Amino acid sequence: METCNYCMLCMRRCPAAAITVSRENSTWAIEHLTCIGCNVCVEVCAKKSLSMSKDSKPVHTRAEVGPQGQRPGHEEWHKQAAAPVE
Numbered sequence: 001m002e003t004c005n006y007c008m009l010c011m012r013r014c015p016a017a018a019i020t021v022s023r024e025n026s027t028w029a030i031e032h033l034t035c036i037g038c039n040v041c042v043e044v045c046a047k048k049s050l051s052m053s054k055d056s057k058p059v060h061t062r063a064e065v066g067p068q069g070q071r072p073g074h075e076e077w078h079k080q081a082a083a084p085v086e
Contacts, residue, residue, distance in 0.1 A: 004028065004049040010041035 006023040018034035019041060021027075042050045 001028075001049070003047045005047055007046070009044050009046070010050060013040050013044045015040065 006021055006026060006028065008021045008023065011019040011021045011028075015038060016034050016036045018031045018036070020029045020031075037052065039052055042052055
């Protein structure tokens with residue numbers, strides 16, 4: 001994530017539409033269950049921010065109990081929202 005410049009090329013070229021990029025929020029996410037493993041995103045990334053691995057992460061089938069019902073690993077892809085100003 002440190003090298004990504006949020007150009008959105010990976011998202012535009014993904015044939016499975018498994019990647020979401022938000023330039024405004026400086027975030028991106030990959031839906032691993034939608035990804036078809038074609039490697040197009042890795043090939044088009046000019047910054048080499050993406051890579052494919054044979055090692056898979058565990059799949060979580062339901063949200064763990066948390067303040068917002070987020071699944072494990074949520075922090076990895078999404079920044080926490082700022083507290084509302086009253």
